[in-house]
Amino acid sequence: VAVAPARAAWPVVDGSQYEGSRIPSPIPTVKRVDPERVGSDDLLRINFGPNHPSTHGVLRLIVDLDGESVEGIEAVIGYLHTGFEKSMESKTWWKCVTYSPRMDYVGFQNNELTFVLAAEKLLGLEVPTKATWMRMLLSELSRIHSHLIFLGTSALELGAVSMFWYCFREREMILDLFEMVTGQRMHTRYFQIGGLAEDIPQGFYPECRKFIDWFPHALNDYLTLLDRNAIWLERTKGVGVLSASDAIALGQSGPNLRASGVDWDLRRDQPYLAYEQVDFRVPVYTHGDVYDRYRVRMDEMAESNRIVDQCLRRLERMEGQPWIVDDRKVVLPPREELHTSMESLIHHFKIVTEGFRVPEGEIYVATESPRGEQGCYLVSEGGPKPWRVHFRAPSFVALQATPTCLHETLVADLIAIVGSLDAVMGDTDR
Amino acid sequence: VSYSDLPGFVESSEAYGETTVTIEREQIRDACLYARDELGFQMLADVVATDYLGWGAKGVSGYIGTESGRDLNFPMTQGLQAMPAGKPKRFSVSYHLLAMRSPAERVRFKVWAEDGEPVPSVVSVWPTADWLEREQFDLMGIPFDGHPNLKRLIMDDDWEGHPLRKDYPIGGEPVRFSEAE
Numbered sequence: 001v002a003v004a005p006a007r008a009a010w011p012v013v014d015g016s017q018y019e020g021s022r023i024p025s026p027i028p029t030v031k032r033v034d035p036e037r038v039g040s041d042d043l044l045r046i047n048f049g050p051n052h053p054s055t056h057g058v059l060r061l062i063v064d065l066d067g068e069s070v071e072g073i074e075a076v077i078g079y080l081h082t083g084f085e086k087s088m089e090s091k092t093w094w095k096c097v098t099y100s101p102r103m104d105y106v107g108f109q110n111n112e113l114t115f116v117l118a119a120e121k122l123l124g125l126e127v128p129t130k131a132t133w134m135r136m137l138l139s140e141l142s143r144i145h146s147h148l149i150f151l152g153t154s155a156l157e158l159g160a161v162s163m164f165w166y167c168f169r170e171r172e173m174i175l176d177l178f179e180m181v182t183g184q185r186m187h188t189r190y191f192q193i194g195g196l197a198e199d200i201p202q203g204f205y206p207e208c209r210k211f212i213d214w215f216p217h218a219l220n221d222y223l224t225l226l227d228r229n230a231i232w233l234e235r236t237k238g239v240g241v242l243s244a245s246d247a248i249a250l251g252q253s254g255p256n257l258r259a260s261g262v263d264w265d266l267r268r269d270q271p272y273l274a275y276e277q278v279d280f281r282v283p284v285y286t287h288g289d290v291y292d293r294y295r296v297r298m299d300e301m302a303e304s305n306r307i308v309d310q311c312l313r314r315l316e317r318m319e320g321q322p323w324i325v326d327d328r329k330v331v332l333p334p335r336e337e338l339h340t341s342m343e344s345l346i347h348h349f350k351i352v353t354e355g356f357r358v359p360e361g362e363i364y365v366a367t368e369s370p371r372g373e374q375g376c377y378l379v380s381e382g383g384p385k386p387w388r389v390h391f392r393a394p395s396f397v398a399l400q401a402t403p404t405c406l407h408e409t410l411v412a413d414l415i416a417i418v419g420s421l422d423a424v425m426g427d428t429d430r
Numbered sequence: 431v432s433y434s435d436l437p438g439f440v441e442s443s444e445a446y447g448e449t450t451v452t453i454e455r456e457q458i459r460d461a462c463l464y465a466r467d468e469l470g471f472q473m474l475a476d477v478v479a480t481d482y483l484g485w486g487a488k489g490v491s492g493y494i495g496t497e498s499g500r501d502l503n504f505p506m507t508q509g510l511q512a513m514p515a516g517k518p519k520r521f522s523v524s525y526h527l528l529a530m531r532s533p534a535e536r537v538r539f540k541v542w543a544e545d546g547e548p549v550p551s552v553v554s555v556w557p558t559a560d561w562l563e564r565e566q567f568d569l570m571g572i573p574f575d576g577h578p579n580l581k582r583l584i585m586d587d588d589w590e591g592h593p594l595r596k597d598y599p600i601g602g603e604p605v606r607f608s609e610a611e
Contacts, residue, residue: 026578028557078584085569086593090600121446248472248530251558262530270534360514363446364526364538366475375526377478381485382510392476392526400561429584 017243017260017288023250023404031403033064033072042066048414050079056153056418057425059399063414070409075399080429088389092355093119093193096386100376101187103391104427106149108187109142109178110369111391111427116191117272118365118376122358123193125325129274130318131195136273137208137311138181138190139367140304144215145174146370147297147304154294154419155226158235163225170218173211180204194331195324205316208308215305223298236291240405240417243288250404251397254372255296256421260288266368278310290420297422330356355384364392371395371422391430395423431469431535436461448538450524455541459550459576462525462539466555471527471537474552477562478524479570482517483596486510518542523549523572548575569594 024031033043048061058079064072084103088096100115101108113135120127152167175185181204182188182197190197226232242252247260257264265282267275283299285292324331332351333344350356360382366375375392398421405417433442433449438457443450453461465471488510519542529535543549551574552559563574564583571592574580582589591598 023557028553028560030579078582078586081584083593086598086600249557251474251556251562253475264530266534269530269532270536357511360512361445362450362480362524364448364476364524364536366528366536373475373528375476377476377524377526379480381488382512382514383488387482387485388478388480390476390478392478396561396565397558400558 016286017241018407021246021249022243022407023246028250029400029403030074031072031406037066037071043071050076056423057428059418059423059425059428061402061414061418063411065411068410068412070406070411070414073403073406073414075402077396077399077425078429080425082426082430084430085389085391088386090385092384093358093386094351094355096389097191097193098187098189100391101189102426103393103430104369104371104374104395104424105186106424107142107146107370107374107427109138109191110146110367110374112189112191113139113273114365114367114369114374114376114391115389116193117367118363118378119193119358121365122361122363122378122380123330124359125194125327125330127195127325128322130200130315130321131323132273133311133314133318134196134200134323135191136275136278137308137315138178138188139273140307140311141174141177141208143304143370144301144308145171147301148174150297150370150419150422151222151294154416154422155232157415157419158232160226160229160232163222166218166221166225170215173214177204177208177211180207192324192331194327195322197324199323200315205312208312212305212308212312216302219298219302219305226294233291235412235416236294236420237289238287239290239413240409240420241287241289241407242401242405246404247288247401250401252372252401253394253397254368254370255293255300256372256398256401258282258284259292259296261286266366266373270366272365272367278307280304280307290416293420293422357382357384358386366392369394371398371424371427391427393427393430395425395427396430399423399428431537433469433537435468436464448536450538450540452540452542455543455547455549457550458523458525458539458541459552459555462527462552462555465527465537465539469529470531471529471535473528473530474525474556474558474562475528475536476524476526477552477559477566478526479566479572479594480522480524481520481570481594481596482522483520485517486514489513519544519547521545521570521572523566525552543572545571546573548573550575551577551580553577568592571595 044065050058050060060076062074084099100111104111148167148171152164155163179185182190242260244261263284280303283296328347337344358380362379364377366373372394377390379388381387433451437460438454440452521543523541525539527537566572568582568584
């Protein structure tokens, strides 16, 4: 039964955060000090990073300080550039799947999903229902996993050390689930073009159910620890404000956009997988500050937990159904057939050595990753390797908003702001 | 939505459920401004350039059969099943626009450019294009005209060449502090 998710008034754009725009001009991503003050003895230019512990990877911020107040900022990225896009051009489509989760190494399942969905769209493959629901389940677990890392590290940076251990305790439970299904804790490569790499193992459902029964209690613990913590509130409320119109102009997406009062979630507004068949709420907050970005993610974890629950209910009734399409030109034949069937052996050999051909065309597929709009742009020449692969990385775009979020900011707030934008440098630099 | 009124409109095509609108290179900024203000595409999701150098050069593979018959020196694993459609110029720059309404709408604007031909910058329309364009300048060497801060973003400032170009070899980058030095 299709359930239409509840929807608030259509994109709520609340301009109440501040008047006008705070995007620096003429360069939107560089905040310069007042020209009259250039060369002043009061100003100190320092490097934040690239190896600063609270820059979430290797991000370098060139910061102009007047005492503790941040007067100018410029971000320098690229320290984690790995050339994934270039490498993928020289690999067969089948091998490319392995690259995609390594970009955003915190929300890996979602990257994998975006690439696989895009390739399937070019191939025109109909994925089995069971695979679709399992993909949804794992993507939502991955979202919880990603938000837990956000919460743990952001709280740690602001002094709430114990949060880190609690968050990583639940994160460990999710990684154990991933390991149970895929054999890997991270970078699972479980989504295959055409479906899933393997059937869902015996005993996964009860284990997963244990987790989703436990997780609301854990979430409640986090709220108790943080949400009435005077220091946490003081450090996050009203800090790093981003207005709705500035967020849209800066291309923000995901939790950062929803914290600024824009009711937009691709899972609901441009549904993929089977999101139109599950019931979930899209949390929207309107202050656009660090606190609201944290609240959006807290609520999202609860909603993801509900989606996982609904996926489980469906999947439990799909025992024995296929988990990958039966298209021997694209999908590897079952291993046991290789010993008895010449045909299967040939197909296996062809797919592994030469790869399968993907029809000519170009495509842009966007999904809602934990960080926002994760896009995958593919161009195929019609051969066994992609001609061009490009990922629209939500972290890359989120970091652009840093200078706009700075307004009468102190150095300590800078840490809170960069943490709240939740950029993963692997995703940013690719 | 009708795209034919866009400034610099050349043609519009549908494929895989996506609309691609080709725009005259010189007028892409005006077209984007029009799309934002008149057509309701509030958000620029992505800017991506593609290098089509050598597109289709592998030809059709032998086992399918070509006009000249089967070429034994050209193994079938290398070729394509069908010749892809030709491209007007070497580079394409695609702009993925998003209209946040119900139902959500997306459109791809596309301009074509030869090596070194400048593409007008859309930073003045969407500030988010700042890094998006800088990345494509850095990795693909597309000069964006009117960009306020067009310098390398991902690679080092003194890097030579543009790594995502098709004539840039994989593994061919100079290595610092190698044994020979």
